[in-house]
Amino acid sequence: MTQTLEPAASPVDARQKLFNAQDTFIRRWGEMGQTWGINRTMAEIHALLYITAQPLCTDDVMERLHISRGNASMNLRALCDWGIIRRLHKRGERREYFESLSDVWEIFSIIAAERKRREMDPVLETIKQCRSMLDESHLGKTAARLPEIQATRQRLEGMQEFVEVTNKIFQQFVSNARSGLNRIVRVLLKAL
Amino acid sequence: MTQTLEPAASPVDARQKLFNAQDTFIRRWGEMGQTWGINRTMAEIHALLYITAQPLCTDDVMERLHISRGNASMNLRALCDWGIIRRLHKRGERREYFESLSDVWEIFSIIAAERKRREMDPVLETIKQCRSMLDESHLGKTAARLPEIQATRQRLEGMQEFVEVTNKIFQQFVSNARSGLNRIVRVLLKAL
DNA sequence: GTATACTTTCAGTAATCTCTGAAAGATCGG
DNA sequence: CCGATCTTTCAGAGATTACTGAAAGTATAC
Known part of the structure; x- marks a missing residue:
């Protein structure tokens, strides 16, 4: 009976929905980037980092956006060059993370x-x-x-x-x- | 003696220099267009119409920018659709002319x-x-x-x-x- | 030093965008 | 109606841009 008013909210479900919402945003942002002379993938990577609001490593980005390592690496570097994302070293970790400026x-x-x-x-x-x-x-x-x-x-x-x-x-x-x-x-x- | 202070100014010379200046502007404007998600030719056509400040027909545009008829036609139409150039019929002339908004x-x-x-x-x-x-x-x-x-x-x-x-x-x-x-x-x- | 974990580079390929030119479509005068 | 003149369309070619994946490079731990 409580379930009729409150949608099912298992953490797995919720995470799935979060991903859906994020992907929707990311795709749209990528499309917009194109019409402003920014390549789609770069825009998508930035959208991903911005919207998740947490540091991600290269593999996270590759997996989430289905792109190759080279592509991810080059676009992450370009975004760093622009200065709108930052490299981040987590202590005890070897690999690099990236995060978007928040403002x-x-x-x-x-x-x-x-x-x-x-x-x-x-x-x-x-x-x-x-x-x-x-x-x-x-x-x-x-x-x-x-x-x-x-x-x-x-x-x-x-x-x-x-x-x-x-x-x-x-x-x-x-x-x-x-x-x-x-x-x-x-x-x-x-x-x- | 007058020629030492005053550059040679035959109309032909002057026209040539005008063309050079216009072309310089047109090329730069085309380049900028690209980085803003506007195709180079469309930007160039608009730059041409704007900078010459007079109505030109399709053949004028083709010749000046070295582009094909199809290309000129499609981009002129697109510019009309945007509303930043206008079609113009000269009385007694069969063909269409185009002019840029001036402001x-x-x-x-x-x-x-x-x-x-x-x-x-x-x-x-x-x-x-x-x-x-x-x-x-x-x-x-x-x-x-x-x-x-x-x-x-x-x-x-x-x-x-x-x-x-x-x-x-x-x-x-x-x-x-x-x-x-x-x-x-x-x-x-x-x-x- | 070597092994390991990760990053960058770049030649070749794939995808996308743009342009051409010829054919079809208008429009007009006669 | 026809012929002349001009415009539009679009399939295919060409040019540009983006992506992949593997090899080379870098950094760290031991």
């Missing part, structure tokens, strides 16, 4: 900082370079005033402004992460 | 809105689903209190909060685009 805000700040550096900064550099290719000192006054050239120059300016502002937002995001990112967020949401 | 803020608002819908919303959905798989009504009181399960639940909560706030920021970004996005930006940058 989502910190994780995404790190990613934001890195992508800004790798992707936004070079674009900004290129835009500036293109603009200089089209200024008077390179083309002469007359040519620089051709309508096509003026038009392209204007578009470059528009794009530069956008990238610069976006960069600043990224910067703020990053520099506020550790000390409670919520400030940035509250300001944003209340002010608008 | 960068609008372009990125559209992209942000679409990616939110396609990627963030499903993730949020999944997180909620996972949480419900782990609540008391599905596991029973005792099981729901196992430390592993509590830990995963907490991580899901942390992620959900993050996604929700990010969603709101996206939303604001989008709804402010047309009416001068600068408000959002000024608020952000001054407040911090």
Whole structure:
């Protein structure tokens, strides 16, 4: 009679359900990673470490995600390079464990900082370079005033402004992460 | 003597230099697209239409980017579907032209809105689903209190909060685009 | 030193994504 | 209706990216 209101809750059952829930999350996270230019497996490994909230070793990861040792090793290393997971040595154990940072805000700040550096900064550099290719000192006054050239120059300016502002937002995001990112967020949401 | 201070500026020269600058931008933009999960050619086509600031037809695009008709056609269509370029019929002309939206803020608002819908919303959905798989009504009181399960639940909560706030920021970004996005930006940058 | 336990690397393979080109499908003027 | 012009589609080819598994490398205990 008690069983009609309370689902069966043997530890084995519960563990199975926990795994199901975790896998659901991991799969979805992997899919999302792909559309953001992060390879599926890397995203899945990170999701696994984040969601289980405990250190796992290479074999745990291999087994759980059905991937090879090489694949696991390379992606774990890449995640360490990004700085969003950490290596961990358990005393008395030979093998290495890995754990995810626990603060989502910190994780995404790190990613934001890195992508800004790798992707936004070079674009900004290129835009500036293109603009200089089209200024008077390179083309002469007359040519620089051709309508096509003026038009392209204007578009470059528009794009530069956008990238610069976006960069600043990224910067703020990053520099506020550790000390409670919520400030940035509250300001944003209340002010608008 | 005038030529020593003023670079040669024949229209042909100038056009060549314009093309060089445009190509530089286009290539860089294509590279960036890739790392953000947008295929290189699509990014390049958009960059071309944006930077030339004038309507181009399929053949113009094919020739300029050295791509096939099929490729051009499919990617132009995809860009139209996104809503960041527009079809344009010139009177008296049979063929179709395409032009990019000119306001960068609008372009990125559209992209942000679409990616939110396609990627963030499903993730949020999944997180909620996972949480419900782990609540008391599905596991029973005792099981729901196992430390592993509590830990995963907490991580899901942390992620959900993050996604929700990010969603709101996206939303604001989008709804402010047309009416001068600068408000959002000024608020952000001054407040911090 | 050797044996053991674990990690990393990388050449080859597999999977995925992108592009081409030709054929089929539109659309329009006459 | 036809012929001309332009667009779309899609099967197959090509290019890129990701994965495996075995061999080489590293670290520790003894």
